[in-house]
Amino acid sequence: MSTVPPPGLDPETLRAHLDRVRPGLVSGPLTARLIEGGRSNLTYVVTDGTGQWVVRRPPLGHVLATAHDMRREHRVISALHPTAVPVPEPVLLCEDESVLGSPFYVMEYVTGTPYRTAEQLAPLGPERTRAAVLALVDTLVELHAVDPQAVGLGDFGRPEGFLDRQLRRWGKQLDASRNRDLAGIDELHAALGRALPTSPAPTVIHGDYRLDNVLIGDDERIKAVLDWEMSTLGDPLTDLGLLVMYSAKLELPHSPVSTTAGAAGHPSPAELIERYAARSGRDTSALSWYTAFAWFKLAVILEGIHYRYTLGQTVGAGFDRIGELVPVFIEHGLTTLQEG
Incomplete structure (x- = not known):
């Protein structure tokens, strides 16, 4: 691990804070490294040479505290840790911005692999790949079985009108990044609004549930x-719809959207839905709506990235190809909704 501190985390300052609030936790000087690949909040691994921990903090120079709420993340993993849902054990939450320049929390380091592509899954072989993806579904069932009130999360969201608010929210996001004609996207948005399903009883939902987030x-x-x-x-079927969307074969080379569906042994979307329905007891007959909504949501996210690329506000390679993916996601959304 590099001895040069990564941006946003000073190991000496963190060590001093840990010694104050959790004396004895750390037994030597800390070193830290930033984990690449996070979409928003920054994630670091820190070690004293014996133990390892993970630190999460908002991005550098962030403005919207509500979008990077460390207390909220810490609260949900603290509530879920005693349940059957596997989450890292929380160590502490620090809301004193004088320590690292923003609120942050520390949790245990868990050993495991996040699989982002079919190529990464390939060495597992078909049987192990199938087992891993089915375990993803089973864990989602466990999450949605948690009683929010029983774990202290009864006020963790506003489930009434959840789908309508989500649809309106992503419609506004689309309007904020419009600078070209996108055939079919208004049609998809309107069709989703006309076919809004009745949500089942609300549960704790993850919001971005996929293989590379476990x-x-x-x-x-x-x-x-x-x-x-x-x-x-919110509505638990939004998690399942997103997982099903990520399990579709995109057939798009060099896509920045992670999909593992091409791996040998990967269960089909229909198998994932069937397993979830059987294990959760929930009615999944309207899942085509939720999957179409996931396609719409990702189309809006990608269009936002493309919009920032056209303004010269993106850094790194590959952003020039994102714009051409958006129509593919729109088409998938329309097709999925029509098939349902």
């Missing part, structure tokens, strides 16, 4: 579910 162990079990920044109380 850590898989050598036994193909889910060791930890990560990245809870979009979690709330």
Whole structure:
């Protein structure tokens, strides 16, 4: 691990704080490294040479505290840790911005692998790949079985009118990044609004549930579910719809959207839905709406990235190809909704 501190985390300052609030936790000088790949909040691994921990903090220079709420993330993993849902054990929450320049929290380091592509899954072989993806579904069932009131999350969101608010929210996001004609996207948005399903009883939802947001162990079990920044109380089928969308074969080379569906042994979307329905007891007959909504949501997110690219506000390679993906996601959304 590099001895040069990564941006946003000073190991000496963190060590001093830990010694004050959790004396004895750390036994030597800390070193830290930033974990690449996070979409929003920053994630670091810190070690004293013996133990390892993970630190989460908002992005540098963030403005909207509500979008990077460390207290909220810490609260949900604290509530879920005693349940059957595998989450890292929380160590502490620090809301004193004088320590690292923003609120942050510390949690245990969990060993496991996040699989982002079919190529990464390939060495597991068909049987282990199938087991890992089915375990993803089973863990989602466990999450949606948690009683929010019983774990202190009864006020964690506003589930009434959840789908309508979500649809309006992503419609506004689309309007904020419009600078070209996108055939079919208004049609998809309107069709989703006309066909709004009746939500089942609300549950704790993850909000971005997919294979590369969990850590898989050598036994193909889910060791930890990560990245809870979009979690709330809402319609559990939105989590399943997103998972099904990510399980579709995109056939898009060099796509920045992670999909593992091409891996040998990967269960089909229909199998995932059937397993969830059987294990949760929920009616999944309207799932085509939820999957179409996931396609719409990702189309809006990608269009936002493309919009920032056209303004010269993106850094790194690959952003030039994102714009051409958006019509593909729109088409998938329309087709999925019509098939349902």
